[in-house]
Amino acid sequence: MRPPCEIVVWYIIPTIRSELAKELLNLGMKQKEISELLDITQPAVSQYISDKRGHGIKFTDETHELIKIFAKDLKDGKLDQSGIISRICDICRQIKTEEIVCQLHKEKDNIPLNCNACVGSNTHHIPPL
Template sequence: MKFIEEVVVEEFLPTFRSMLAGELRERGLTQSEVAELLGISQSAVSKYAHGDVDINDAVADDERVRETVERLADGLETGDMSRVQALVEAEILIRKLERGDLLANLHEAAFPPLSDHEGPLDIHDPEGDLRTTERVLSSVRRGVRTLENTSGFAALIPAVGSNLVEALPDADGIDDVAAIPGRILDIKGQATVPGDPEFGVSEHVASVLLAARAAGSDARAALNVRYDEDVVAKLDAAGYETVEFDAEADVESAIAEALESNPQPDVLYQTGGFGIEPVVYLLGADAGVVVGTVRDLV
């Protein structure tokens, strides 16, 4: 595990300080004066001056870094900028470069698992894409583990297989829905999961979830199980809101019509059609809620 703060300390700061120390020395300041302004030792300034510090070329060549270094050097040399202001300006630059920018790229190179994330990286944003997607994947992962250990779940898996899916808060397509690649299958009475959850790998269950959301449902997760009258009756008896839709119509329009009278069902189901297996879809706020519904069926 590699923290972005380590990248800042190991890659950015030595280069930035070396550049700033060099600019100040070029403006005629002594090593002692530079050391005092930067809050470092004279020996450190000497190392910077003699090139005894490893320089990161990507940082040194960045125009924004060079501009900031020159601006800070001018301000510190003339006294127009205090050391506190210089620190604040440097911190602002660091935060900017961490948000899907230079430092985020260096972080990704230092910690390759980050490359699996599509889109800009902002490791510090608590509501950012990276944290949100990882939370959704974690939710599905936990839900699947629970299903694997739920006695009787395998008997609820339909012939086409099951899938547990969860959508991002602003999902507008299957690429924004995490699911199990392939399907969860009943193999000799055991629910078998082929791999870890990914985004964009479910068309069927994800499409049903997205159609329900488009029709007004607040659900962000879904799981399909086999249909029979007893399953629906158990759900009704347990207090779940169940709504039937037409399996042979277009999924989006069929679900929109079914949800006209009740846009917040807990369960959607269809009783099959020509070449179409009947299926029940459990809906919920997240994967854990949906898995909890399964426990009311077994």
């Protein structure tokens, strides 16, 4: 059984990158510029744009709006590296509140329907160290 964070790495982050690359392309950026901005390869950008990587998850309108704003701020040069990381984490946190991670975890790993271990669950609590 995979931990929920592995679901984020395999499915959520690639989908965020895919949506972000498409938004940047719509804003007039070239694939090479997008790859440099996101610190990924140009072939990865091509795969994100053509839905060969990071597709199949449907985000809410709220999440899409966060990605659109993020793309515009990236294109306009308003974010440094820490700002980029922070925005990706903000979007990921938003997605977790929608319980998409829990749904994927149950689907991909055949987790019981009553599981509450995923990070998106309201009943999940991390004990202090």
